[in-house]
Amino acid sequence: MQPPPPSSSSAPSRPPSQWLHRINSLFPSDPSHPLQISVRTYSLALLLSLGPSLVPLVTRRTSRHVLKRVLAREFSPKGFAFSVTLALGGGAFIRELWRLLDNLDDSDSAPETPARAAALKLRAWIASRKLSSAQKTFLSNVISSSLGIILLQAGRAQSSSSSVLRASGKEPGASRTLDLTLLLLVRALDAAVQSFVARKSGSRRESDAERPIALQQTAQERLASGLRREALRTQIDSFVFWACSARIMWCFFYDPQRLPKSYTKWIHTLAGLDPRLLEALRLIRTKQWSYRNGSPSHSELLRTYARDLGHPAAWGDPAVLPAYGGPQADKVWTQFGLTSRRGVGGIPCQLVHGEVGSSLGLEQSCTANAGLRGIKVFLEAVAIYLPVQFVPVILSRPQALLDPRNVLGAILGALRSATFLTTFVTSYWYSVCVTRSLVFARLFPFVSHDFWDGPYGGVLAGCLVCGSSIWIENGRRRGEMALYVLPRAVRACLPAAWVRGGNAGVRLAERITFVLSLSSLLTAASHHPHTLRGLSRWGLRFIVKGPTVAFWKNDDPPKQKQAALETQRADSRP
Template sequence: MSVHGVQRCRAWLARVLPTLPDDPSHPTQVALRTYALALSFSLGPALLPIVTSFASKKKQRTAWVKLGKTLKRELRYDGFASALTVSVGGAAALRHLWTNAVDAEEGIMGVEPQAGSHGLLDGLRRWLHSLPLTPVQVTFIVNLFASSAGIFLLQKGLERSSKTSAKDATRHSPTLDLTLLLVVRSLDSFIQSLILRRVRPRNHIHSLSPSENEEEHIRMIREKLDREEAKQVNEKRQKMTQKVDAFLFWICSSRIMWCFFYEPYRLPRSYVKWINALASLDERVPEALRQIRAKKWSYIHGSQNHADLLHNCVPSRHGVGGLPCDLIHGGVEKRFCLEANCHANAALRGFKAFGQSLLIYFPVHFIPILLTRPRTLIRPGRFLSTTLGTLRSTAFLASFVALHWYGVCLARTVVLARIFPFVSHDFWDGPHGAMLAGSLACGASIWIENGRRRGEMALYVLPRALRTILPGWLARNQGWKSRAVERIAFILSMSTLLTAAIHRPDSLPRIISMGTGLCNEWPERWVLET
């Protein structure tokens, strides 16, 4: 092709293809960023096991099939990325149209419509301009419309994909976890707006007379002092909230771990599989614990229907009754010949969890930076701080696992069961015994994390803890009442977050935890996909 032909081709492309606006708040820019980020969170965990399957020649054919289904599911108009883009990008577009309509009305105020002009459009502009709405109310209203379209689109896509999957996938609403996540984040935003003092924006100085300029200078000095005072007050209040975050995490994690052993159906299926992967648990243990709780299996009275549940277990309790240590420990320390050593069990579980947690928290810490500020990782200081944060979070999760099992052993073997030998192991292995003690002990690991991450982890576990206390009719994907309640919660929560992001960004000091929370979904979804 000649040079003239290339120039004509470029000129044609410039006319056909729209230019991308430079304004980062433009709806097009917002929609593109939202789609790219949402697609990475939804498609990334699903592609990881497929990519690893291509390494095996036996699994390549099935891997291609899974790849096609996954791409079709995530890239459809009703996929997660598209639905979220409709909610966020659609709200930006509606707000942009509203603002332009009001600005146009202000430009034609006092001008009579001429013959042949767009009288209906001018009337609509005047009507919008006459509405007694503040900018915050306008933003919230357009967010309501966009979020409504987004949740209907998302539920349609998930219902369509669930028809081709297992039947138990429809037991709970497929959007329940996302809805609870948004509810928790919106409540956090509301609480933060009440706790934090709002910092006044700095106004631009126009050309003023000498006396007015002096008054303006004094006013700016006062505002600067107010901003510094507000900053100090907010720092103190945030330190106080870190203690509340730690307590909230402790309560929620205790509830989640207790439900994992006794009521796993209340937790997301991917979450249960993920905890199973970290726990290295003998499958007979939770079954025995649930039978003891239901009083269908007892150390005192025995059980006719479940007598063979533990018939292959060899007791090694050294004068203490209850389930054998070998069974509870899950064979973690067999290679070291320390099957009955509770201290070694906790330590080895912690070391094993450290290696598994490192694979989890590496993407949690690095992916948000790679998606938003990848150049900052070139700096040695930034890279080192991110690496240390990864190791700190890894130590947190490893100690979480170790403390849980150490609390179990201290209650049923090492300390409490020996201090109170007259208490039956129907209690120690029951719902209010050793497993409850371990569930309460593991939450203390949150103090290993730094203050900011404590809040993120509290907001991460809170939706799952809330799910465990929901009534069955609301959690299940059945009936118009449950769908209506969930849709209203989704719409109001999403609208609140989007409105706060525009008009009260200081109430979202932990808004990055929204992305971190989605990154935390990666290991769960990866386990579910595999």
């Protein structure tokens, strides 16, 4: 008599490796498969959206109800992760369906059905349009991106009414997807520029085996074209950074609401300006504070600032300070007992410099002001850039640090970046002083200091000069920094009413920009990857092509490697 079969409760549990193998078998091994693309996209998008949302909640120790609401928002179908996955992964699925349609069997032996007949007619109609593979990829991404941005904006609009997002300081009516749209627009334009640079320089990314013999380049020609491409790219990146930094710095002084609050706070930390001095500059722009007409409503603004610095309150009084340079200004400075400002008007440099150099008795020196600020910025920048140089190496290839040349190169790279930031700050400050005190105001004493201290005087000079420090950085860093500041500069140039309007026309324009930009980037990642660079190159390559190993691999990589070696040995036998 045989014993009864064991009950389900007493059955041995399945080993974890078998469960993992079963899970792996559900996913295709091809890293460019639409399902793999969707999984990678969702994982990366969820990391980018959920991480910044959870950090403030954890640090502030908010209630469990708020945490649940944030999690429900991020994991919902209208959340950022799902919407972005639909925009990116959806295009891959549509493109795969397009491939199946192109490969549809049209032989007479195949059974005739209404669906097959309709598919053949659709394929014939598409074939008559003579679309290239890149055009098919672009149109597939246009469809999915259109659905993705609609879903994303719907989710952002719904979450904007919650108390969590109301506390974030966003402008009422402002699009919550505008920053993302501008980022995609800038990256798409950069891809177009890189394609133009490659054609202009005569550089080609195809290998010689893929070109006609007549077009194949020699090693010397490839080197020359590469140098031309790099030189042209560097010039464009430098000009973009210079123009963007000038616009951003000008907005910092006069329209800070056009910039992200975190960006404004960072610039304010570097600048080290007293808020009262910033307010006076803005009042000069609106003619509410004037050396010629005084400022009855704001006369105490800089008077209190001067007293706090230990100087006479009259040094900050626009009704007393000389509006022009020359002998009349010298009479005022003689009454004040001030000898460092002969020949020019305006507020004394001691107020502009603030407390910098006061402990050394150098608060009146423009050179000392720029130099001491530069030393402070340099030390802070070195503390920032050294980890930036070493942490990626430690995480990716720590054995490289065993080579002293790599260590020295990382240190020199950090010092070079710190020197760039130092030059950015010091050149700004010194340009202001050269304009309003040292050179130009002395050459033109008949020009009022309402101009020299206004938006088109010293401030504009500093904004135009500081960005030229980008030439200190190496070529690759110039490109990264240009792409970093460009979206912020573009937003700073948009009309404020347009940004805050939120009407149907603005949303439609943003959707079109989003769709075209994202579709262009995804098409470039699939067909023209050489036009992408920086984070867009890495991120889109990871999403579209996958890492060196697929997200989930059905086969064991060592077994694959062993099989490849055996095949190579077999092919080499006579």
